[in-house]
Amino acid sequence: MSTNAPERGRIVCISGGTSGIGAALVSAFLDAGDRVWTFGRDPAKLHTLAARWPQALSSGALALMEGDVTDAAFLAQLVARLESGPARLDVLVNNAGAILGSGTLEESPEQWRATLEVNLIAPFALTQACAELLERSAAPAVVNLSSACAQHPFKTCTSTSYSVSKAGLDMLTRRLALALGPRGIRVNGVAPGVVDSEMWDGASDLMQTIADRRHVLRQEVVKPADVAEAVLFLASSSARLITGTTINIDAGYTLG
Numbered sequence: 001m002s003t004n005a006p007e008r009g010r011i012v013c014i015s016g017g018t019s020g021i022g023a024a025l026v027s028a029f030l031d032a033g034d035r036v037w038t039f040g041r042d043p044a045k046l047h048t049l050a051a052r053w054p055q056a057l058s059s060g061a062l063a064l065m066e067g068d069v070t071d072a073a074f075l076a077q078l079v080a081r082l083e084s085g086p087a088r089l090d091v092l093v094n095n096a097g098a099i100l101g102s103g104t105l106e107e108s109p110e111q112w113r114a115t116l117e118v119n120l121i122a123p124f125a126l127t128q129a130c131a132e133l134l135e136r137s138a139a140p141a142v143v144n145l146s147s148a149c150a151q152h153p154f155k156t157c158t159s160t161s162y163s164v165s166k167a168g169l170d171m172l173t174r175r176l177a178l179a180l181g182p183r184g185i186r187v188n189g190v191a192p193g194v195v196d197s198e199m200w201d202g203a204s205d206l207m208q209t210i211a212d213r214r215h216v217l218r219q220e221v222v223k224p225a226d227v228a229e230a231v232l233f234l235a236s237s238s239a240r241l242i243t244g245t246t247i248n249i250d251a252g253y254t255l256g
């Protein structure tokens, strides 16, 4: 791994870049001069993103695909397009994720399976599929979107399957860092507390209440751009010796 790799013009793949934290990541990497590939399932969200970045789309700085991160055929198609295009990948951000149920005994096994598929198995499968492309980068990095809910059974984390999926993701981050380190690929995670994103579906009162109770630092709700900054740091050469760790971006949510 080079310590002086260029930090502009990187090839970046972000799962679920069409809303919330993912859209902030697209914006931050484009602003940094990188080339971003992203995808999601909902064509309407893809259109919204395309309308926001017309020049990036026409210049090839932004590539959008409609696809489901839990669909193996789609992942194969994505990797094939990266292969026939830039033929390498510098940064992979496993961002797509979802809360699909609530409660503990109330959640169905189907909700559990669907949650683990998108939040845990898909980040593994996408990283596995991209490993060869990443290995061709001068300074490859993977960043996983975890959650404060992975670290403690907070009552404010309403879905047990979600918390467990993110706890599994934290261990996956460390196992992948161990497995991919010898190939020069760093793997880290970020664990936001409550973030003001579409995931909360406009429930801003609830979000603020949770932030007031748990965000000890100035009671502030974390913004998607705050998370994006931390991801950019972990993807940069400033973090070249950091691997296998997950950084909390939670204004103190996990402190007590």
Ligand SMILES: NC(=O)c1ccc[n+]([C@@H]2O[C@H](COP(=O)([O-])OP(=O)(O)OC[C@H]3O[C@@H](n4cnc5c(N)ncnc54)[C@H](OP(=O)(O)O)[C@@H]3O)[C@@H](O)[C@H]2O)c1
Binding pocket: 015, 016, 017, 018, 019, 020, 021, 022, 039, 040, 041, 042, 043, 045, 067, 068, 069, 070, 094, 095, 096, 097, 098, 118, 145, 146, 147, 148, 191, 192, 193, 194, 195, 196, 197, 198, 199, 200
């Ligand atoms: N918001 C928070 O408070 C918070 C806190 C901690 C961690 N996080 C984590 O941060 C990540 C982003 O969350 P967010 O708040 O930005 O959520 P969001 O606004 O709901 O965005 C989720 C993104 O993922 C995509 N997505 C979901 N399922 C997908 C699938 N099966 N295949 C492809 N794309 C899929 C969505 O697009 P489509 O629906 O069109 O597919 C959307 O672009 C998640 O991993 C989440 O668990 C969020």
